[in-house]
Amino acid sequence: MSTDTPDPRLADISVSHNPQRSRYEILDGDTVVGHADYRDGEGTRRVFVHTEVDENYGGLGLAGRLVKFALDDVAAHDGRIVPVCPYVARYVAEHHEYDTIVDRPEGTHETQ
Known part of the structure; x- marks a missing residue:
């Protein structure tokens, strides 16, 4: 039997898109505990501008x-x-499966 007990804070976690608020949300039940905000850019571009997760949920990979x-x-x-x-810039730099759909922000250089 495994001694790994899942963190109880993960029991009711879900992720959804909230286009009315131009963001993706991570929820604990009905409570938003994090979000990734975006604005629609030219054409099919989605410009990710901010990501945050409630500090009480830190370290869970949310x-x-x-x-x-x-x-x-x-x-x-x-x-x-x-x-x-x-955060999104670091994520795409580490997850090359998105390389073909990433456009670098104008006026910036490659991220770390």
């Missing part, structure tokens, strides 16, 4: 889960990703 959901949604709709948010 930011990564949220951003993966958001980027997969953009990809599923034949969109393009513009990572202005530092």
Whole structure:
């Protein structure tokens, strides 16, 4: 029997798109505990500008889960990703499966 007990804070976690608020949200039940904000850019571009997760949920990998959901949604709709948010920029730099749909923000250089 495994001694790994899942963190009880993960029991009711879900991720959804809230286009009315131009963001993807991670929820604990009905409570939003994090979000990845975007603005629609030119054509099919979705410009990610900010990501945050409630500090009480820190260390659970929720930011990564949220951003993966958001980027997969953009990809599923034949969109393009513009990572202005530092977290999203780092995420796409480490996850090369998104390389073909990433547009670098104008006036910036490659991220770390």
